[in-house]
Structures are given as structure tokens and as C-alpha cells.
Amino acid sequence: xxxxxxxxxxxxxxxxxxLIPQGGFGGVLRQNLSDGGIVTWRNLMNVRRNPELLLGAxxxxxxxxxLFAYVFGGSFGGEAYREFLMGGIFAQTxxxxxxxxxxxxxxxxxxxxxxxxxxxxxxRMAVLLGRTVADMAVNxxxxxxxxxxxxxxxxxxxxxxxxxxxxxxVLLLFGFAMSWIGALVGMxxxxxxxxxxxGFIWMFPVTFISSAFVVQTTLPGPLRTFAEWNxxxxxxxxxxxxxxNPALAGFERPSGWQADNATLYALMCCxxxxxxxxxxxxxxxxxxxxx
Amino acid sequence: xxxxxxxxxxRAENLVKTFGATHALNGVDLEIPTGQVLGLLxxxxxxxxxxxxxxxxxxxxDSGRAFVAxxxxxxxxxxxxxxxxxxxxxxxxxxxxxxxxxxxxxxRLYGMNRATSQARARELLxxxxxxxxxxxxxxxxxxxxxxRLDLAGxxxxxxxxxxxxxxxxxxxxxxxxxxxxxxxxLVADGTTVLLTTQYLEEADQLADTIVVIDKGKVIARGSAxxxxxxxxxxxLELIVNDAADLEVTARxxxxxxxxxxxxxxxxxxxxxxxxxxxxxLIEALRRLDGHNVTVTDVALHRPxxxxxxxxxxxxxxEAEAEPEPKAKGRRGKKTEAAA
Numbered sequence: 001x002x003x004x005x006x007x008x009x010x011x012x013x014x015x016x017x018x019l020i021p022q023g024g025f026g027g028v029l030r031q032n033l034s035d036g037g038i039v040t041w042r043n044l045m046n047v048r049r050n051p052e053l054l055l056g057a058x059x060x061x062x063x064x065x066x067l068f069a070y071v072f073g074g075s076f077g078g079e080a081y082r083e084f085l086m087g088g089i090f091a092q093t094x095x096x097x098x099x100x101x102x103x104x105x106x107x108x109x110x111x112x113x114x115x116x117x118x119x120x121x122x123x124r125m126a127v128l129l130g131r132t133v134a135d136m137a138v139n140x141x142x143x144x145x146x147x148x149x150x151x152x153x154x155x156x157x158x159x160x161x162x163x164x165x166x167x168x169x170v171l172l173l174f175g176f177a178m179s180w181i182g183a184l185v186g187m188x189x190x191x192x193x194x195x196x197x198x199g200f201i202w203m204f205p206v207t208f209i210s211s212a213f214v215v216q217t218t219l220p221g222p223l224r225t226f227a228e229w230n231x232x233x234x235x236x237x238x239x240x241x242x243x244x245n246p247a248l249a250g251f252e253r254p255s256g257w258q259a260d261n262a263t264l265y266a267l268m269c270c271x272x273x274x275x276x277x278x279x280x281x282x283x284x285x286x287x288x289x290x291x
Numbered sequence: 292x293x294x295x296x297x298x299x300x301x302r303a304e305n306l307v308k309t310f311g312a313t314h315a316l317n318g319v320d321l322e323i324p325t326g327q328v329l330g331l332l333x334x335x336x337x338x339x340x341x342x343x344x345x346x347x348x349x350x351x352x353d354s355g356r357a358f359v360a361x362x363x364x365x366x367x368x369x370x371x372x373x374x375x376x377x378x379x380x381x382x383x384x385x386x387x388x389x390x391x392x393x394x395x396x397x398x399r400l401y402g403m404n405r406a407t408s409q410a411r412a413r414e415l416l417x418x419x420x421x422x423x424x425x426x427x428x429x430x431x432x433x434x435x436x437x438x439r440l441d442l443a444g445x446x447x448x449x450x451x452x453x454x455x456x457x458x459x460x461x462x463x464x465x466x467x468x469x470x471x472x473x474x475x476x477l478v479a480d481g482t483t484v485l486l487t488t489q490y491l492e493e494a495d496q497l498a499d500t501i502v503v504i505d506k507g508k509v510i511a512r513g514s515a516x517x518x519x520x521x522x523x524x525x526x527l528e529l530i531v532n533d534a535a536d537l538e539v540t541a542r543x544x545x546x547x548x549x550x551x552x553x554x555x556x557x558x559x560x561x562x563x564x565x566x567x568x569x570x571x572l573i574e575a576l577r578r579l580d581g582h583n584v585t586v587t588d589v590a591l592h593r594p595x596x597x598x599x600x601x602x603x604x605x606x607x608x609e610a611e612a613e614p615e616p617k618a619k620g621r622r623g624k625k626t627e628a629a630a
Contacts, residue, residue, distance in 0.1 A: 117400070119377040
């Protein structure tokens with residue numbers, strides 16, 4: 001019966017479009033980067049067409065800066081606190097933005113976009129790479145807006161230019177690392193509604209039990225230990241050191257190896273996150289199914 | 292028509308897949324000769340989508356083997372991915388990208404260079420009547436247009452095997468006909484198609500071979516005609532004047548028919564499968580007359596695929612399938628179907 005539905009003209013089948021064969025480690029790496037670049041482009045186009053997506057990454061940190069600078073700041077030490085605050089808010093913001101990665105992955109999964117990607121002969125890493133790199137670009141924009149806001153409330157970069165660049169680089173790298181955790185959480189959540197709470201909820205203990213807003217030595221017992229080793233503390237203190245912002249006077253100085261080497265410890269935390277969560281996220285991506 | 296050689300483009304051997312305690316697939320075998328259309332039918336939860344996901348490398352079976360376009364889907368999934376195009380149950384287009392950008396992205400991810408990708412995207416837009424809207428974000432597209440775009444995405448790399456998972460679910464009749472046209476053109480070009488559908492008419496129209504699965508097992512296979520012949524006979528259908536007579540009508544039909552009759556009091560309709568059509572019809576009318584039942588309409592039909600389905604699975608296909616609007620279906624899709 002099917003012959004009845006076939007069209008009369010018999011055209012010779014067109015040759016399949018030849019696909020560039022990929023081989024060897026160099027080929028794999030090149031394909032990861034090239035496919036990752038295409039997915040990054042796609043995600044950034046999404047942001048461009050939906051600028052409201054940027055509200056969370058820009059307006060929210062500004063609110064935090066103003067809230068802590070002027071509502072809490074007066075009780076915490078005024079001008080000196082505002083100077084201390086900025087490094088912490090930078091660290092908190094880049095960590096919080098991993099929730100956007102969580103929501104983005106869950107949304108792609110829910111809409112079936114991930115199924116399409118997984119049926120293509122593309123790198124298994126590319127969707128994750130494209131998502132995290134695009135979110136890093138959003139982080140960079142958020143940092144810029146916050147830095148301007150910080151300058152207005154009295155924060156200054158008092159260190160060298162090179163240190164300042166390094167300071168922002170550490171923040172971006174940390175945000176990038178946190179994005180990979182966010183991607184894994186997003187795939188585990190599977191649905192946007194779940195991702196919206198799952199993406200944020202673990203952020204509160206992680207960012208607030210740290211030196212982001214308070215001096216870690218003021219915390220009681222186990223909270224102090226957690227805060228002292230918390231990567232967010234390391235990133236916040238590293239930013240303060242590299243921007244030349246002094247510690248708050250009148251409190252016990254944090255001590256220990258991780259406090260004396262905040263930047264190095266922050267970089268080690270980023271490396272550890274990559275080592276653990278990149279393979280976990282890729283493994284999950286290989287098996288993940290739309291729900 | 293077409294290929295004289297009987298090459299096999301898709302072969303699944305004894306696929307088994309369990310999700311927790313659910314046996315999604317219980318040993319499914321199927322084979323599609325190159326250039327043919329295989330229609331995979333079955334109620335929801337029968338294992339259609341699981342089969343498709345295994346053949347398109349999205350899922351690994353617990354056991355069994357799968358070969359697509361000459362490649363082992365388990366051992367060399369990337370080679371399979373290079374040879375297939377998948378269009379899913381719901382249109383997987385990126386709403387924020389334009390139609391052109393969606394296709395361009397897919398082409399690039401197949402490994403085509405920029406120029407080829409652009410040319411291929413434009414070519415497909417024009418083939419699917421999307422040229423005018425090609426540079427608009429697909430967010431503004433109707434459900435039918437999204438579906439066309441998704442289908443175009445599956446054809447970007449001129450795959451030799453195309454897998455269409457319920458390609459017309461949620462489309463209006465016009466959209467459905469357009470999609471059928473595209474599938475016919477693919478077949479004319481020598482493409483092998485695996486099609487799952489809830490619509491029996493669709494399988495009847497398009498498929499060379501139909502495989503019916505239920506509870507993870509193949510329960511029938513053959514051409515639409517073969518399956519209908521297997522059911523045999525005809526369907527005797529009549530409408531009575533008074534719904535109160537349906538009970539006695541059903542009793543009469545049960546005596547005459549080869550299956551159990553079904554009745555619908557709303558339409559006052561009763562029907563049953565019969566072996567010898569015209570004879571059974573006369574006999575039914577005579578006996579009903581004896582019971583003083585007034586018959587207002589009567590007809591004999593060849594069995595439909597739904598009859599096939601009914602006799603194989605014990606329930607109707609589409610009635611079973613309809614009430615499940617896909618949870619992930621977005622707003623708008625349903626309204627389109629209704630419009």
C-alpha cells in the first residue's frame with residue numbers, strides 16, 4: 001500500500017552530507033571546544049533575547065550590597081564594614097549564580113532540548129561546557145555591575161592593578177566551578193519547578209556560614225570550623241586581600257594555613273570541585289532522560 | 292518500489308529494559324528493510340518510546356542488541372548518531388532562537404562548517420515553508436510550525452534512518468497531512484523511517500510494516516492488510532431507534548458475531564465482528580425484527596486497525612491513548628489541536 005503514497009518522481013537519493021571525522025585526543029579536544037562554543041553561543045542568544053534573565057544576576061546583588069551596606073552596615077561598623085563587605089558579596093554572588101545553571105539545565109531537560117543534543121554526534125561535554133561558560137559570562141557582567149555599585153558605596157581597590165585582575169579571575173573561576181555543581185543539581189532535579197528551589201536552598205548555608213558577611217572567628221564552635229574551611233570564605237578573603245581591603249578591626253584575626261593562604265586555598269578548592277564534579281556531571285548527562 | 296536488495300537498516304534483537312520493578316521491554320525484536328517505513332503501535336506504556344530511545348542511543352538496554360544503519364548502537368553510538376535523525380514526541384526547538392538559528396546550530400553540531408550549515412538551514416526552511424518566519428524567534432511559531440522545525444532539525448544531516456516519535460500528536464488535521472507528505476517524500480528518497488504513533492490511520496497510510504507492542508512485547512507484525520485479514524471477517528454496525536433496545540440487540544449480536552459486541556447508548560449504536568458479512572447482516576435484521584427492535588441504520592465495514600488492536604489487546608487504541616496529553620506539552624499546543 002505504501003507505494004500508493006509515494007510520489008511519482010524517483011529522484012536519486014542525495015549523498016549524505018559528509019561529516020568531519022574526528023579522531024585522536026586532539027580531535028576530541030577540538031570537538032569539545034567547538035561544540036561547547038556553539039552551545040555557549042546558543043545560551044548567550046537566549047540571554048540576549050530574554051534580558052530579564054539578567055535581573056537575577058545584576059539587580060539582586062545590588063540589593064544585597066545596599067542592604068548590607070546601609071541596613072546592617074551601621075551596626076556592623078559603617079564605612080569600614082562597607083569596604084570589608086564587597087569581597088564577601090562578590091563571592092556570594094558568583095556562588096549564587098550556580099542556581100541559574102541549575103535552572104537552565106533543568107529547563108533544557110524538561111523541554112526535550114537535551115534529548116535532541118544527546119541524539120547528535122556531538123561531544124558529551126559540550127552541553128555542560130556551553131552552559132557553564134555562558135553562565136560565567138553572566139557572572140562577569142554581574143561582577144562589573146556590583147563593582148560599580150561598590151565604588152558608589154565607598155569600596156575601593158587599594159592593591160595593584162595586577163592583583164585586582166587576579167582577584168576578579170579567582171571570583172570568575174570559582175563561579176565557573178560552582179556552575180558545574182549547579183549543572184549536576186539541575187539534572188538531578190529534572191524539572192524547572194524543582195530546580196528553582198533545589199538550586200538556591202543549599203546556597204544559604206554555604207554562603208552565609210562563611211566570611212562573606214561576618215568575621216569567621218565570631219562564629220560559635222562547629223560553625224566556625226565550617227566557615228574557616230568553607231571555599232566561600234577562601235574566595236571572599238582572597239578577594240579582600242587582592243583588592244587590598246583591610247580586615248575588620250577589633251575582631252580576632254582568622255588563623256591557620258587556609259587563612260594565611262586564602263588565594264591558594266581558593267584555587268585548590270576550585271580544582272577540587274572540577275575534579276569531583278566535572279566527571280559526575282558528564283556521567284549524569286550521559287544517562288539523563290527527560291522526565 | 293525502490294531497492295531490490297533487502298538490506299536491513301534497523302534491527303533490534305531481544306531488547307529488554309526494566310525501570311525498577313517495571314518491565315518496559317520484555318524481548319522486543321524488529322527489523323526494517325532499507326527504504327521502508329515501520330509503524331510501531333501500542334497503547335501508552337507499551338514500550339514504544341523505550342524502544343525508540345534505545346535505537347537512537349539515548350538509552351542502553353539491559354540486554355539485547357541494536358543495529359542502526361550498519362552500526363552497533365551499543366558499541367558505536369556516535370556512528371549511529373551520525374546516521375540518524377530524531378524528531379521527538381514534543382518539538383525540541385529552542386524557543387528563543389529563530390528557526391534559522393535552530394537549524395544552523397544543529398548543522399554545526401553535526402560537524403558541518405559555517406557556510407554549509409547556513410546553506411543547509413536555509414534550504415530546510417524553504418522546504419518546510421518556514422522561509423518567511425525563519426528569522427523570527429520560534430517562540431512565536433504555532434504548534435504546527437514548531438513541529439515542522441523540529442522535523443527539519445532531524446533531517447539536517449540527510450540521515451539514512453529517520454526516527455519519528457509520534458510526529459503528529461497534537462497537530463491539527465492540516466498539520467498532520469503536511470507531515471505525512473514530508474514522510475512520503477523521505478521514503479521516495481530512499482530513507483528508512485521508524486514511526487511511532489497513536490493514530491492507527493497514520494500507520495495505515497504510511498507504514499509498510501506495522502509492529503504492535505503491548506506490555507513490552509511484540510504481539511503482532513505485518514502489513515496493515517495482513518493484520519486486518521488476521522482479524523478476518525467484517526464489522527457489523529447498526530443503530531437502533533430506542534436505546535432501551537440495545538440490551539436485546541447486544542444479545543442477538545453475540546449469537547451471530549465472532550466476537551463480543553459493544554454498544555454505545557449515547558449514539559444508540561451496537562457493533563460486532565462477524566465472519567460472513569452479508570449473511571450475518573440479514574440474520575441479525577431478521578432476529579431483531581422478531582424482537583420488535585426498530586433498526587434505523589445498518590452497515591458492514593472491513594475491519595479497521597482499531598479492530599485489529601481491539602482483538603489483540605482487548606482495548607481500543609486511540610480511546611486509550613487520547614486522555615494522556617503529554618505533561619511536558621506546552622501551552623498552546625493543545626489549543627492549536629482544538630482550533
